[in-house]
Amino acid sequence: MGRETRAMQDDEQTGPAVLWLLEGEELWGKNCAGCHRIEKMKGVAARFPAFDSRLRKLVNLDDRINLCRTEHQKAPAWTHESRELLSLNAFISRQSRGMPIAVELDEKTKPFIEAGRAQFEQRRGQLNLSCAQCHDDNWGKSLAGTPIPQAHPTGYPIYRLEWQGVGSLERRLRNCMIGVRAEPYAYGAEEYRVLELFLMWRARGMKLESPGVRP
């Protein structure tokens, strides 16, 4: 991450993600503040994706927000990766800035983490590359002039300069899959959830910096 990008991320007043944070704050006030206290959201984003023992599946923070809407508020779920969902997610994740990533590793989540690891190590696409081949074996080297990062999802949702907007980790994963000329999974597919969990587990202990700014 370059110096200029870091400066944009650290700019709390006029950084580009501020627009989403402000919208998220408004949505929080309208939709969530009736039940939840914002102080209680500290650390929440560091624990997702998590295993929902009632649904018996993995949910990320976006899913959790929509579950709250459909089950408790009897409101329609927000569209996948909609501006509302990204804004509210960014605002909630902002509360955990600086906290270490601490997804659960127990007998319930272990199979998902292992499934995520299998995804991470699975060669795919026309280029026949796995995530691990770049992000474990060759991080720090250059790919077409861009440094290859270690793929730690510490800043999601991120404002990506290339996107000119805020996007989710799932969008970033689709991006990488297209990059190796593989067909991305369908929106909201289980494969993304396990990969997200694996990546968060792999980055355990690293500090959250949501909403991050990335080139």
Next chain:
Amino acid sequence: MAARVVVNVPASAKKGDVIEIRTLAGHPMETGFRHTQTGQLIPRDIILRFSCSYNGVEVFAADLHPAIAANPLISFTTVATESGTLEFKWTGDNGFSAAHTSTLSVV
């Protein structure tokens, strides 16, 4: 979505000081050169002009063009001469208009 703008002006300044003003406007800045997946041209939708007046006098203005990124951040400096208001205005395609007023106290 309603236009969202963020302005960062120091709350107070000494007379004669150079102050930095940073403004951020939420806008897609659609260039007018891109096509949809079905080949249709996406019409241009950009901010065309930004201006700032300090107690009624225009101290900074900028014309914006299609090559400028979404959510443009405009940062500039001016000299704090007297207490008063700073009025910011953005206007653009499709009747886009946004305004913001900040107060500055000069001691």
